[in-house]
Amino acid sequence: MPQSDLVIRGRRVVLSNSLVPASIHVRAGRISAVKEFEDIAADCGVVEAGKDSVVMPGLVDSHVHINEPGRTEWEGFATATRAAAAGGVTTIVDMPLNCIPATTTLDGLNAKLAAARGKLSVDTAFWGGVVPGNTGELAKLWEAGVIGFKCFLVHSGVDEFPNVTESDLRTAMPELARLGAMLIVHAEVPGPIDSACCQAPDGSDGVERTYATFLSSRPRAAENEAVELMIRLSRETNCRIHIVHHSSADALAALRAAKAAGAQLTVETCPHYLHFAAEDISDGATEFKCCPPIRERANREQLWEALRDGTIDMVVSDHSPCPPDMKSRDEGDFMKAWGGISSLQLRLPVMWTEAKARGFTINQMAEWLCDAPAKQVGLDGRKGAIAAGYDADIVIWNPNSEFRVQPVWDETESGHTMVLDREKLLVVLRPPPETSEYHAPNDLYAATVRRLVEAPEAQAVIVPRTEEQGAAARALGAANLIIPERAIDAHIKNIRKKIEPSPRSPRYLLTVFGVGYRFAEPPER
Numbered sequence: 001m002p003q004s005d006l007v008i009r010g011r012r013v014v015l016s017n018s019l020v021p022a023s024i025h026v027r028a029g030r031i032s033a034v035k036e037f038e039d040i041a042a043d044c045g046v047v048e049a050g051k052d053s054v055v056m057p058g059l060v061d062s063h064v065h066i067n068e069p070g071r072t073e074w075e076g077f078a079t080a081t082r083a084a085a086a087g088g089v090t091t092i093v094d095m096p097l098n099c100i101p102a103t104t105t106l107d108g109l110n111a112k113l114a115a116a117r118g119k120l121s122v123d124t125a126f127w128g129g130v131v132p133g134n135t136g137e138l139a140k141l142w143e144a145g146v147i148g149f150k151c152f153l154v155h156s157g158v159d160e161f162p163n164v165t166e167s168d169l170r171t172a173m174p175e176l177a178r179l180g181a182m183l184i185v186h187a188e189v190p191g192p193i194d195s196a197c198c199q200a201p202d203g204s205d206g207v208e209r210t211y212a213t214f215l216s217s218r219p220r221a222a223e224n225e226a227v228e229l230m231i232r233l234s235r236e237t238n239c240r241i242h243i244v245h246h247s248s249a250d251a252l253a254a255l256r257a258a259k260a261a262g263a264q265l266t267v268e269t270c271p272h273y274l275h276f277a278a279e280d281i282s283d284g285a286t287e288f289k290c291c292p293p294i295r296e297r298a299n300r301e302q303l304w305e306a307l308r309d310g311t312i313d314m315v316v317s318d319h320s321p322c323p324p325d326m327k328s329r330d331e332g333d334f335m336k337a338w339g340g341i342s343s344l345q346l347r348l349p350v351m352w353t354e355a356k357a358r359g360f361t362i363n364q365m366a367e368w369l370c371d372a373p374a375k376q377v378g379l380d381g382r383k384g385a386i387a388a389g390y391d392a393d394i395v396i397w398n399p400n401s402e403f404r405v406q407p408v409w410d411e412t413e414s415g416h417t418m419v420l421d422r423e424k425l426l427v428v429l430r431p432p433p434e435t436s437e438y439h440a441p442n443d444l445y446a447a448t449v450r451r452l453v454e455a456p457e458a459q460a461v462i463v464p465r466t467e468e469q470g471a472a473a474r475a476l477g478a479a480n481l482i483i484p485e486r487a488i489d490a491h492i493k494n495i496r497k498k499i500e501p502s503p504r505s506p507r508y509l510l511t512v513f514g515v516g517y518r519f520a521e522p523p524e525r
Contacts, residue, residue, distance in 0.1 A: 004032055007040045008394055010049030014056040014366045015386055024055070026392040033388050049396045056366055057386050058090025058122075058393030060373040063244060063268065063316040064344060066092075069115040070100025075321040080344060081121035083319075087345035088395035090122050091374070091383050096129035096150055097161035098320075104129040104161070106140040123393070125377060129161060130176075130183065132168045138175050147377045148182035150244070153226050154190045157291075157339065163190075166229065173237040182376070184242040187226035188292055192219045211281040211288070214334035218293045223248035231258045231265065240264040242376060245318045247273045247292040249302035256311045266313045266376055269303050271350040272341050274315065276300075284332025290320070291339040304358055307368065314372035315351055319344035352399060362399065 009023035013034075021037035040046055049055050061084065067074040084092050094112070096103030103109050103126060112126060128138070128146035138149065151172075152163040164172070176183050196217050207213045227243060231254065234241045243255070246269050258265055272290060277297035281288045288294055306312040320340025328337040343350070347369065355365050374384025382391055 003027065004041055004044045006045050006047065008047040008049070008055060009037055009040065010053055010055040010396065011037070011051055012054045013386060014054060014363060017363060019054070019362055024386060024392070024394065029392055031386065031388055031390050031392050034386060050398065052400050053396050053398045054362055055386070056362070056395050056397065057370040057384055058395050059088050059348060059369045060091045060379065060384050061089045061316050061319070061344065061347065062093040062373040062377050063095065063318045064092045065095045065098050065320045065340070067098040069111055071098055073323060074098065077116045077119040077124070080319070081119070081124065083345040084122045088348050088397060089344065090393035090395070091125070091379065092122060093125045093127060093147060093377055096127045097156055098158055100160060102129055102131070102161045103127065103146070104131050104134050105137045106144055109141055109144055109146065127184065130164060130172045131162050132164055135172050135175050138172065138181070139179060142179045142181055148184060149176060150184045150186070152186040154186065154188045154193060154222070156186070166233070169233055173233055173239040177237050177239040182240040182242055184244050185226070185230050187230060187243050187246070188218065188222040189226045189229065192221035192225065193217065208335045209283045209332045211278060211283065211285065211334065214289060215278055215293050215295070217335070218291055220248040220250045220295070223292055224251045224254070227251040227254055231263055234264055243267045245270050245292065246312065247295055247299070247303070249295070249299040252302060252306050252311055259311065267311065268314045268316050269307070269312050270318045271315060271343055271347050273303055274300060275350050275354055286327045286329055286332060286334055286337035288341070289334055289337045289339045290318070290341045314376065315347070315368045316373055317343045317347050348395070348397065356399070
């Protein structure tokens with residue numbers, strides 16, 4: 001019997017503090033050994049990474065909102081985990097809210113597990129929730145396998161997951177400390193938000209369409225006060241805490257001091273805070289709304305420096321999708337729009353594009369995207385690194401390659417599929433079912449066909465579901481792109497054979513893609 005059933009090797013393999021030639025030997029879904037590049041067995045399959053490609057641990061994303069059950073039309077397990085795999089993410093942790101029921105009781109967790117069964121493309125874990133009055137449920141959830149608990153200090157956006165007060169936390173945090181569980185915190189307090197003035201600086205009409213109005217409605221003080229509160233309560237209760245999606249540079253000094261004093265504290269930020277800047281967000285561009293908000297350019301650069309010095313430990317997506325109409329794009333009203341950014345599939349390319357420009361290394365990025373999130377959720381020793389004994393979750397990517405981000409490339413709840421044919425992108429448009437509640441299938445289909453016809457860099461394949469859609473595609477000049485429904489799965493299978501080996505054991509996930517990107521031009525408003 002061979003010692004390995006697969007070898008993955010490359011000239012640029014991310015190991016601890018090094019980027020070196022190596023061969024990764026896999027047996028039964030785990031890494032059995034990491035050896036010299038030339039050291040491969042003759043009787044097992046070999047995946048050869050390209051000479052410019054990086055072989056890195058699969059990404060771990062500990063902040064993902066999958067809204068199933070209850071709001072599957074926002075995002076479900078099938079689409080979210082496909083998007084994760086397409087973006088090199090091999091482990092995700094699902095948040096306890098936006099689903100119905102929320103994961104604040106054992107029954108809620110069981111409903112979540114039942115909904116996920118048979119739909120997962122990547123490894124998935126779950127957070128529990130802390131809400132007023134559910135302290136008695138925390139031990140049950142912990143024993144059932146949640147990896148920690150989340151709370152909000154301000155309204156969460158959904159009524160079934162109410163925020164907690166300091167009094168609630170003084171009840172829950174000692175119980176979490178007793179269990180050894182981490183509390184992750186949406187760290188904004190309501191006081192500064194309630195008192196913030198929601199008027200544009202010049203007092204003009206249409207203030208709800210200006211990003212300045214929204215930004216002023218979520219002041220830095222809300223985050224700063226929340227961080228100080230949680231540091232104090234952690235010290236008093238001995239409860240481990242983690243600050244999620246941090247955006248205020250003003251609170252970094254308090255976080256640095258707390259860490260220096262030995263606080264049980266970790267901090268994350270997100271790609272949208274590290275890439276975008278408030279000064280660049282146009283009026284009515286509600287797709288940029290999230291809470292806490294994307295702040296100014298100078299604030300962004302201070303977040304990068306906090307990553308450099310270790311004040312911020314990791315970068316996760318805070319993937320928070322919603323149906324398009326909830327973004328109020330037609331009105332462009334920031335105050336009405338849902339606050340959330342869908343970025344599960346793009347964390348690696350966004351981060352490398354920005355990190356490289358600032359002189360960071362691939363190994364530093366692997367720490368933020370792989371190792372630190374794995375440690376946060378107790379999966380160190382199994383996820384987040386390439387070493388013997390770890391799960392063989394690997395992503396191969398080319399740091400010199402570029403692609404253009406377009407809506408049809410997204411594997412989330414959009415009705416589209418993406419696979420890669422080595423250097424070419426194959427975009428498969430498979431329209432959503434006619435019974436979909438929130439898609440407008442024919443309009444969406446026609447708009448996407450038009451984009452594909454105008455995208456010569458992609459090999460496009462169009463699968464009409466109806467005669468009407470077929471006629472629309474032909475009228476838009478896409479007749480040569482149409483493939484019948486019955487032929488498409490075989491077509492995809494043939495392409496995947498070129499890039500995904502068929503291991504003797506299926507228990508590993510290998511994602512191969514090019515990375516680096518340019519944003520498509522935003523639509524006119």
